[in-house]
Amino acid sequence: MSSDLTLYHWEPNANSGKPMLTLVEKGVSFNSHYIDLLAFDQHKPDYLAINPMGTIPAMTHGSRLLNESTAMMEYVEEAFPGPAMMPDDPVDRWRVRWWMKFLDQWLCPSFSMIGWSIFIGPQVRARDPRELEAAIERIPLPERRIAWRKAIYGLFSAEELAESRRRVDLGIGMLEDALAKREYLGSNQYSLADINLFNSAYGLPSQQPDDVNDEKTPNIMRWLRSVARRPAVKQTWTYSRVPRFAERILPLIEEATA
């Protein structure tokens, strides 16, 4: 690959998946640079030299650095030709942006608090404690340091986890309502809001089969299949290296494309 665009990413889901799927949807070629989140690659000097914030994903376009995954998606949409990932109507565009903020700040942090407490925390806690402390101390942003500490040592309180579960349950209902009203999340057109949501919600039917299924949430299921069917989604998963993530999405893609 020889492109002046390089994407630094972890697994092709959540925040890393947002700019990646946008790039693939628009047919933009890029160099892929996998950063292993579970090995704390994002806080090592090599990566901090590229993205001093130590967050994933980041993107370099020529000599310019971009971070903040949602803002990166809008950049990709505006800087490159290819199919439009934003609707034309100004109020539809507003609604797409509203959903992305709501997902980024209200719903998805609840998904990830639960995910980190179940999966990522226990996974990294098995490491050498001194190595972990050193890794935490290298994190440049103080708020990320607090978040990692909580995740690594399982410090989320019962109240915090209960509030996250409340938001996920409520959020599932909100998504079902929104997708009953429109074909896609922010408008009747596939957009950045769908890319944003899909990257965090593809695992819902397998993780919460009692809450997200064809009887209770037919519109979420219809929408999940219609996004999973997109060739770009399948293509982004060729960048996955952690089988546990791929195992959760590949059956959905297979079922949707069958």
Next chain:
Amino acid sequence: MTTLFLYHGEPTGPSLTVLAALFESGLAADLLHIDLAMAQRHAGEVPLGFEANYSVEGEGPVLVVDGEPTVDSVFIGCLLDDLAPQSGLRPTDPYLRWEMMAWCRWMIERLAPGAAALANIAWTTPRLAALDDAEFEGLVAPIEADDLRDRWRQTRAGLLSDDHRKASEARVHEATKKIDDRLADRDWIMGDFSLADLESYAWVAPMRDLIPAAFEGKPRLAAWLERVKTRPSVARALAQAQKPEPAHGFAPGPEINRWG
């Protein structure tokens, strides 16, 4: 022809951003002043849809566009720019736009929750504490989002943990330094005037009364505060005030990041 109704509070925080952005756009709108700090947004007169009820920004202004209530000041700013593309609210270059959105996200995600908490405790808590329980509960009963109603109750009770207070004050210091540094080679945050100036000013300026130390020894910041304040759109927005201290007219804003 698009019809616009703007329900706004005192010209501070998100209401200031949206009023000034509207005036920058040159679009015509009916202005309807409401007392956000007395939960008038929920009293029945303001049309609220799902998005307004669950706005991450909390109690901000509502711009009704052809019957659809829109919320969240930065995105209302983008919407006004989409409706009036010559407004100059956003740069046209995609990279500068990214930079502006990343800047605004810092202001609304990192600064605003803390700034809102400090402003509410200082100025809104006494107003709410003066109400009797039944009157207060009557005001917040129609609020649909449980977590927003909880923030109202915490505001009335004046609850802010020491950790959150310290983190919020640190954010104000960080914001004033960020702006002062940014202005080393320019008059406006993005070079040319933009939504980033409005959003930053709307959250930062009211902090002068609360954390004066964050403003000391920053001449570029001081000059920029004056420049923004006297810009015609902002001066006109500030003229919408109905109270002697409009900067103090806050209502429960965005929640402090649950991840720490």
